[in-house]
Amino acid sequence: MPRFLPWLLAVGGALGLIAAFTLTVERIELLLDPGYTPSCSINPVLSCGSVMQTPQAAFFGFPNPLLGIGAFAVVVTTGAALLAGARFPRWWWAGLTAGAALGVVFVHYLIVQSLYSIGALCPYCMVVWAVTIPIFWYTLLATLDRFGGGARAVAARVSGYHAVPVVLWFLLVAGLALQRFWTYWSSLL
Incomplete structure (x- = not known):
């Protein structure tokens, strides 16, 4: 397990x-007052207000941030427990990795929807994107290491370059956002 994983889980x-939580509060404010402008609606591109009012913002029939509240509570608790010296069984790591994998898949669905269907970026959502990717990656590496055998060999082989996939992943998402909204960004120069 990377030595910084407990901190990544706790802080991320x-x-x-x-x-x-902030997105949930903003969504409640918007429900109470349809004329409310969320704090994260900064300009035409960085506008969570327009994102919150789409069907994608409630993919399962309720606001997506409610999933984040539950999932990130588990992640924070796991990180805090690891910092306190707890040791979890392999099934816990497998479950955490499966949850993080579902989270990263869902986040990428929302990234694509934000860029190419909704046409706006939610700043708070981007925070979720930014923490979900490394949480998934490093949880996966820790889980592979715990399962031994070929999985441990893969984790060991990747460990020397562990940050490269995360950096490339971030660059790809940033590049897609830059390309998608290039007309807007270039008008600011």
Whole structure:
């Protein structure tokens, strides 16, 4: 397990939890007052208000941030427990990795929807994207290491370059956002 994983889970999970909670509060405010402008609606591109009012914002029939509140609470708790010296069984790591994998798949669905269907970026959502990717990656590596055999060999082989996939992943998402909204971004120069 990477030595910083407990900190990544605790801090990354806390950032995700705060973003999900804030989005939930903003969504409630918008429901109470349709004329409300959320704090994260900064300009035509960075506008969570327009994102919140789409069907994609409630993919399962309720606001997506409610999933984040539950999921990130588990991540924060796991990180805090690891920092306190807890050791979890392999089934816990398998479950955490499966949950993180579902989270990263869902986040990528929302990234594609934000870029190419909705046409706006939600700043709080982008915080969730930014923490979900490394949480998934490093949880996966820790789980592979725990399962031994070929899985451990894969984790060991990747460990020397562990940050490269995350950096490339971030660059790809940033590049897609830059390309998609290039007309807007270039008008600011």
